Amino acid sequence: MGMDGAEAAQGEEQRGDPPEAPRRRSDETRAAILRAARDRFAADGYERATIRLIAREAGIDPSMVMRYYGNKSGLFAAAVEFDLKMPDVYYIPRRHVGAMLVRHFLSRWEQDETLTALLRVGATNPEGAEEMRRIFRTQLRPLADELSPDAEEAATRSALAASQILGMALCRYVLQLPPAVDMSHEEIVRWLGPTIQRYLTGDAPPPPPDEAG
Known part of the structure; x- marks a missing residue:
């Protein structure tokens, strides 16, 4: 060359x-x-x-x-950008959704400390709270839309399910209350799964009786 x-x-x-x-x-x-x-x-x-x-x-x-x-x-x-990696419930029998979601969230929380960090910050800081709301609004709410017997109740059902999931996370991973920390995954699933199931797929409670009646 x-x-x-x-x-x-x-x-x-x-x-x-x-x-x-x-x-x-x-x-x-x-x-x-x-x-x-x-x-x-x-x-x-x-x-x-x-x-x-x-x-x-x-x-x-x-x-x-x-x-x-x-x-x-x-x-x-x-x-704190976080993907909940919500499972596809299409192939899961509807009656098993509550237990499956509890197992899923326990796994996600323990595999990645980001959610715990976000929960700590969100409890005291507006930006953290807004980020937590965004995550659950964009990732959990669509699942509630799919499962809710009544489309108008989906937002309420999503919020109720989130209250249980976040409440357990707060007690187990942030406050570290001994009973919540000591429970096995299967114990938590047995206690919490039916509640999540009812919130997402169960019948809505009847309205209160008319006091005037």
């Missing part, structure tokens, strides 16, 4: 795709930031968790956190 050909080949290499190493480093940095943010938001709450503390825990300069996420609000939104 002549000189011109060698120079052309070298130019092709220089104009090729950028190396993967910087991209990997960027992904690793983001992952470290999000891990540290979840830990700090869960331990300290939204107000007390600071960019400086999160950066220190991630082992990076605070400016890197700002570079990737802009501010604490943006970091929080990214850190």
Whole structure:
């Protein structure tokens, strides 16, 4: 190959795709930031968790956190973004939906601490509460729409089911009440499954009697 050909080949290499190493480093940095943010938001709450503390825990300069996420609000939104991975109930007998959902939520909560962090923050911070509402509105509500005997009751049924799921999570993973912590998954399913089942698929309670009557 002549000189011109060698120079052309070298130019092709220089104009090729950028190396993967910087991209990997960027992904690793983001992952470290999000891990540290979840830990700090869960331990300290939204107000007390600071960019400086999160950066220190991630082992990076605070400016890197700002570079990737802009501010604490943006970091929080990214850190608590969560997919409930709701199961497809189409293939599940309707009478088993309550038990299946309880098992599913126990598994999701224990596989990923993001929900616990969000629950801690949501109890005291408006942004955390709104994020929790968004997650359940967009991911649990469609299941209630599908299962509810009356479409007009779906929102109420979804809220009631969420109250049981979040109540157990609060007692078991945040407050760590001994009875709730000590219960096995199957015990929780036996107690909570029928209630979730009734909220999503059961008949609505009758209206109160007319006092005037």
